[in-house]
Amino acid sequence: MALYLHIPFCQARCSYCDFNTYVGLDHLYQPYVSALIQEGRLLAQQYSQPVGSLFLGGGTPTVLPIELLRQVLTTCFEIFVVEDSAEITSEANPGTVSLDYLQALRGLGVNRLSLGAQSFDEGELAMLERIHDVQHVGLTFERARAAGFDNLNLDLIYGLPGQTLTSWVHTLECALGLAPEHVSLYCLTLEEGTPMRDRVLAGRLPAPDPDLAADMYESAAECLASKGYRQYEISNWSLPGYECAHNLTYWRNRPYLGLGAGAHSWGVGLRWWNVRPVMAYIHRLMGARQTPWPSPAAEDGERISRLLEMGETLMLGLRLVYEGVAEADFHQRFGVSLEETYGDVIHELTGAGLLAWDQTRLCLSERGRLLGNQVFAKFLPS
Template sequence: MSGIYIHIPFCKQACHYCDFHFRTNLKLKEQMVQAIVQELKLQKNYLPEKTVRTIYFGGGTPSILQSREIGNILEAVYKDYEVAAAPEITLEANPDDLSKTKLNELSTMGINRLSIGIQSFEERFLKLLNRAHGPREALQAVENARSAGFDNLNLDLIYAIPHKDHSLWQKDLDLMMKLRPEHLSAYSLTIEENTALGRWTKKGRFSPADDHFSAEQFEQLMETLSEHGYQQYEISNFCLPEKHSRHNTAYWKDKPYLGIGPGAHSYNGKSRQYNILNNPKYIRTLENGNIPFELETLDEEERLNEYLLTSLRTMWGINLNYLQSEFQDDLLKRKNSYLSKISTEGFIELSNQAITLTKNGRLLADKIACDLFL
């Protein structure tokens, strides 16, 4: 199975925590859409497995595009790629873009999954994060999406926001459970250097929450979602049965994908391509008929370690047969005493087929994966 990721590098305003690639100046939006269409054309032979089963508009803020522009990009995908009969087509959206008219247009053109950036239901924290929407708009967007027929929604939340204590976090979780999205992604607020929060932290004007505070809210998250019948199929991702993101799951299972747009990357099983992050240069290079990317050939060790890192975070865990057949790695033998130790301590579950994390292990996912690296 193959997936296509399309990066839309524009946002209405810069959220204070975000270091993704985006610009708030929309002057190049039309040209960007044309360049994306052009890149789709030029990359039509990239994917080793030809059938495309998932298409994902990410960003930035894809919902900032007009429906006509999203339609042009989708048309380009259908023109040059073999798209499966029932593809998963996701669009990341901000609540303030989701009017009833827009949602009906998106649904008509085949978008069947929305990922809405809610982040918090409280005005003061949305302001701290510099989100462009308020709590009422978030609720309205979900209601509008349901009336437009969307039955596969992901909603995003952020936890470990300083001064947002555990009872306020619980309030967000309870409200979220009333909305009952099919999928929920929740991320701990991390402070990146090149963001407003990063600069304030450096100057001592902002104090991030500590690891203990964050871990407690993560446990609250896991408990609440489990009580309501959600599966934690990846550390930060929860879903109702069968509603996992097919697109993201393919990344975690080492499947190839094609990334289109500035800053997007692609993976064909052997190498990774990174598109340049500069919007004007991206557009200019494509206008001249070339794709502006850098190539990184991955050696077996890098591929193996990446697989360990991503698969361990999922509920399917590290597939030992896959490790053996793809990398000739006998992990049970290579890390025998370490695995027995952390299994006895209750951090992993061990079988002949897979290694999965227990609830306690999920708090240490990345450390455990690094300890298993080649």
């Protein structure tokens, strides 16, 4: 089981972000952490599977004083069965963490750090309304190394308004110059309600060009491969052995428990999600002594039929570029073969050059990686 802890606080709001995160709620840090711990205590009584990965995401988990993260992590280690070899990741924003803070984080057992670098172009960082500049990325990266982190991820965004192929290649080269173990590349989506979308719609920023974004993706794939990074998922590259264990659980469609405001969970034939506002979440947990099924913080949920679980296993598993979905794993999990369940779709898509199928493993073809969403839709029940 993977365990996700959502910290819904940021120092400032980036122009493109629609995540469940808030600024100016510093006074709620302690009550929120108490609620998070309470939710953990209640759910740990029901979900006792070993935890293979723990992920502090957000928001910006490192806006919390280290003492609060200590409370959260030590409680998790006490109430969940966290494996000795567990990958424990925290997201962090460049320029917001000192060497002392990072050393303390490492001392708490966090063994992987994911830094939201996003770009190495000052103009792009300003447009994204990030709180850091280019120099901060390198500085925070060096501090993380000095603090003992030997598993570092950099997040980068492409397909930005006005971004050129030259500036993107520059960003990639600067990022790889730091020699991270892992790189995640995200194509910008203009989310409803974000200032960046409003600016593009109002003509104050140029609309992103999807063809150029596709060129950026392809040039990144070439550049990363030439430096020894292996693309193991559509948007993720790593040095061998540094694939993100936490996200692999999602892509393999295995159970995960999400604690915190707006967090999602999946397992035992059910998917559910928590209330999003911080105060509503705290109120749900205050004084909660028992777990209304599935969680006192759950806003809603849905039963996942076996057919939907099979379809989602394909949809997620095909994101794994080389691993894909193995016939043996699928059969062991569902008691039926891929061929007998999806034979017609598989033959149609292999015929169209979008899937590769050797009877033992189903993967996206190189062309299929560019048209992934169209492929995935074919496996979901209508």
